[in-house]
Amino acid sequence: MKIGIVLLSGGLDSTTTAAYAKSLGYEVHAITVHYGQKLSREIKSAKKVAKILGLKHKILDISPFKEMGWYSALTHPELFAVPKDRSVEEMMGDVPITYVPLRNTFLIVLAAAYLESEVLHRIERLGMDPEEIEARIFIAANVLDYSGYPDCRPEFYQKINELMRVATKAGSKYNVEMRVETPLIYRNKREIVELGTELEAPLEWTWSCYEGDEVPCGKCDSCLLRAKGFKEAGIRDPLLERLKRRANCEN
Amino acid sequence: MKIGIVLLSGGLDSTTTAAYAKSLGYEVHAITVHYGQKLSREIKSAKKVAKILGLKHKILDISPFKEMGWYSALTHPELFAVPKDRSVEEMMGDVPITYVPLRNTFLIVLAAAYLESEVLHRIERLGMDPEEIEARIFIAANVLDYSGYPDCRPEFYQKINELMRVATKAGSKYNVEMRVETPLIYRNKREIVELGTELEAPLEWTWSCYEGDEVPCGKCDSCLLRAKGFKEAGIRDPLLERLKRRANCEN
Numbered sequence: 001m002k003i004g005i006v007l008l009s010g011g012l013d014s015t016t017t018a019a020y021a022k023s024l025g026y027e028v029h030a031i032t033v034h035y036g037q038k039l040s041r042e043i044k045s046a047k048k049v050a051k052i053l054g055l056k057h058k059i060l061d062i063s064p065f066k067e068m069g070w071y072s073a074l075t076h077p078e079l080f081a082v083p084k085d086r087s088v089e090e091m092m093g094d095v096p097i098t099y100v101p102l103r104n105t106f107l108i109v110l111a112a113a114y115l116e117s118e119v120l121h122r123i124e125r126l127g128m129d130p131e132e133i134e135a136r137i138f139i140a141a142n143v144l145d146y147s148g149y150p151d152c153r154p155e156f157y158q159k160i161n162e163l164m165r166v167a168t169k170a171g172s173k174y175n176v177e178m179r180v181e182t183p184l185i186y187r188n189k190r191e192i193v194e195l196g197t198e199l200e201a202p203l204e205w206t207w208s209c210y211e212g213d214e215v216p217c218g219k220c221d222s223c224l225l226r227a228k229g230f231k232e233a234g235i236r237d238p239l240l241e242r243l244k245r246r247a248n249c250e251n
Numbered sequence: 252m253k254i255g256i257v258l259l260s261g262g263l264d265s266t267t268t269a270a271y272a273k274s275l276g277y278e279v280h281a282i283t284v285h286y287g288q289k290l291s292r293e294i295k296s297a298k299k300v301a302k303i304l305g306l307k308h309k310i311l312d313i314s315p316f317k318e319m320g321w322y323s324a325l326t327h328p329e330l331f332a333v334p335k336d337r338s339v340e341e342m343m344g345d346v347p348i349t350y351v352p353l354r355n356t357f358l359i360v361l362a363a364a365y366l367e368s369e370v371l372h373r374i375e376r377l378g379m380d381p382e383e384i385e386a387r388i389f390i391a392a393n394v395l396d397y398s399g400y401p402d403c404r405p406e407f408y409q410k411i412n413e414l415m416r417v418a419t420k421a422g423s424k425y426n427v428e429m430r431v432e433t434p435l436i437y438r439n440k441r442e443i444v445e446l447g448t449e450l451e452a453p454l455e456w457t458w459s460c461y462e463g464d465e466v467p468c469g470k471c472d473s474c475l476l477r478a479k480g481f482k483e484a485g486i487r488d489p490l491l492e493r494l495k496r497r498a499n500c501e502n
Contacts (some may be wrong), residue, residue, distance in 0.1 A: 069370050103364075150417060159414045
């Protein structure tokens with residue numbers, strides 16, 4: 001029995017991660033979070049992706065977290081200017097202002113609570129043997145393109161996996177290892193594009209832009225990295241192709 | 252500059268912990284969470300306690316978490332019977348059904364996001380020297396009376412403190428140690444009652460009962476442990492005294 005929770009933002013990386021978990025034979029549940037304002041463009045993408053991949057999907061309003069992790073350009077753009085037109089080298093130097101305090105930790109803990117509930121239900125209600133359960137959390141963290149984020153580094157994931165064992169009943173009583181998997185952690189954007197394409201992940205429905213309009217801005221860090229990845233892979237971005245086709249239809 | 256976030260449920264233990272953090276000279280911010288249904292009796296207590304102690308206080312609706320950590324008698328009583336009239340020995344044996352998957356981890360991560368935001372603001376906006384900042388999270392975890400909960404054990408807090416260092420910008424870039432403090436971890440209920448009384452914590456406004464009515468049920472694990480603590484300390488429970496006075500006034 002393989003059960004996997006995927007943190008699905010609706011972007012290129014998390015969509016590829018979801019397709020990867022599915023390809024390994026996991027029963028995949030996806031979690032998508034938003035901060036309570038408008039449902040962003042990304043959420044629409046996540047819904048579409050989950051539907052195409054046939055995943056169970058939960059969409060969560062985590063506005064309380066926004067209030068807690070308030071020191072960030074992502075959750076409170078009014079406090080910061082989101083950088084534009086930076087080179088990849090400029091993105092690398094420091095912890096970016098788009099770092100949200102404890103965000104990945106928070107998302108993983110939400111996913112872990114969901115996963116542990118599913119695991120305990122299977123053991124204590126359905127009578128499954130704990131040894132037969134493989135429980136995983138999949139997150140699209142990446143150390144190469146996002147080296148500045150402390151919670152994207154391998155040492156963070158090592159620590160969180162150690163924590164999972166002592167923090168949970170599943171781990172401490174039933175010896176079910178609830179591990180966090182980071183299949184993209186050492187892949188660059190080109191390799192992620194290649195993997196997603198190979199797995200036939202629905203990349204044409206993904207959304208990466210920080211700005212979140214009808215059409216990607218093409219200038220924020222996220223758009224620039226995405227474009228670079230597709231260019232290096234020698235693959236046309238299927239999202240842009242789809243938007244072009246749509247524009248042609250409308251004209 | 253000493254800043255402390257206290258997880259304040261409004262119960263005896265967390266109120267004592269808040270009074271303790273204050274007595275150490277911390278600027279204390281309290282966080283109280285609820286699961287989105289009715290504002291429980293505990294929340295009213297937390298408000299009153301925070302007001303009396305002069306704490307900054309945030310009350311958060313964490314219903315999304317309830318949906319995630321659904322396998323528990325605390326968040327979903329309809330799935331379980333909350334045990335009554337158990338002896339202290341019976342409470343000890345196993346992980347209790349009131350265990351909520353990853354709850355303490357979740358609460359600590361919320362507190363940590365808030366704390367890190369405050370720390371980064373002080374360093375990056377106000378120009379404070381990171382070395383002058385002492386940042387702590389206070390939680391009323393206790394290993395003696397709650398030995399069954401994996402996230403009440405010292406090894407859990409050791410791991411979470413290791414995680415804090417690698418998970419945060421405050422820890423990894425500025426070397427600010429955001430440690431979780433568990434001042435009650437090895438104290439039994441008698442000692443907690445004694446400490447709270449000594450610190451003049453407003454124990455008469457605290458609430459411990461799992462059932463949450465106008466008057467404590469006196470039968471749930473939490474009521475029984477509280478009564479035992481006061482009895483062993485040779486102190487009358489000021490909450491019961493207050494309720495008695497109120498009842499006398501009303502008659």
